[in-house]
Amino acid sequence: MTETWMRLSRPEDMDAIAALNDAAFGGKEEGAITRRLHADHDSLLSLVAHRNEVLVGHVEFFRILIDGQPSAVGLGPMSAAPGVQKQGIGAGLIRMGLIALAGRGESLVFVLGHPDYYPKFGFTAETAAPFSAPWSGPAFMAKEINPGAPTVGTLTYPAAFGG
Numbered sequence: 001m002t003e004t005w006m007r008l009s010r011p012e013d014m015d016a017i018a019a020l021n022d023a024a025f026g027g028k029e030e031g032a033i034t035r036r037l038h039a040d041h042d043s044l045l046s047l048v049a050h051r052n053e054v055l056v057g058h059v060e061f062f063r064i065l066i067d068g069q070p071s072a073v074g075l076g077p078m079s080a081a082p083g084v085q086k087q088g089i090g091a092g093l094i095r096m097g098l099i100a101l102a103g104r105g106e107s108l109v110f111v112l113g114h115p116d117y118y119p120k121f122g123f124t125a126e127t128a129a130p131f132s133a134p135w136s137g138p139a140f141m142a143k144e145i146n147p148g149a150p151t152v153g154t155l156t157y158p159a160a161f162g163g
């Protein structure tokens with residue numbers, strides 16, 4: 001029987017996480033970003049999914065500063081293995097991550113990604129638009145996960161994103 005599990009990532013998962021990101025994105029950039037987030041201690045929450053012993057999904061959440069304060073979270077990179085996409089693995093990782101972060105008192109999560117995908121989880125470009133960031137447009141989205149989230153400000157991303 002095939003079982004899918006989700007859990008916190010561990011340091012020894014990093015090579016498999018990088019390989020998964022390389023395969024899903026078809027390049028080395030996202031794996032390198034993930035390694036750098038962990039090396040710099042900028043990862044807030046790192047989740048993986050595996051089927052039996054094979055790692056098939058990954059999502060990273062990291063700190064974003066708003067006007068210099070640690071008031072928001074970023075989602076990404078995230079990936080599902082090419083052979084098992086569109087089977088709910090990505091959705092499970094996102095929902096588990098958002099629930100955990102809301103429970104920690106985080107209020108706002110940003111993502112830069114597929115404009116057809118993240119709105120399924122409540123992310124909108126309208127929520128992100130008032131913020132000054134390295135990105136803008138329909139792929140730049142945000143979601144409030146607790147009341148009282150900031151509504152405007154200047155975002156600072158971790159060094160892993162080239163800032």
Ligand SMILES: CC(C)(COP(=O)(O)OP(=O)(O)OC[C@H]1O[C@@H](n2cnc3c(N)ncnc32)[C@H](O)[C@@H]1OP(=O)(O)O)[C@@H](O)C(=O)NCCC(=O)NCCS
Pocket residue numbers: 024025078079080081084085086087088089090091092112113114116117120
């Ligand atoms: C994008 C990605 C992480 C989604 O993970 P996944 O496990 O395949 O997605 P899920 O099965 O959870 O999909 C949930 C829903 O989104 C849809 N969906 C999946 N990928 C999508 C995409 N790229 N664009 C739009 N919708 C998508 C699914 O069909 C499903 O729809 P439904 O709820 O109506 O059935 C995965 O496809 C992936 O790794 N892609 C390559 C790397 C990438 O683009 N990463 C994200 C960068 S922003």
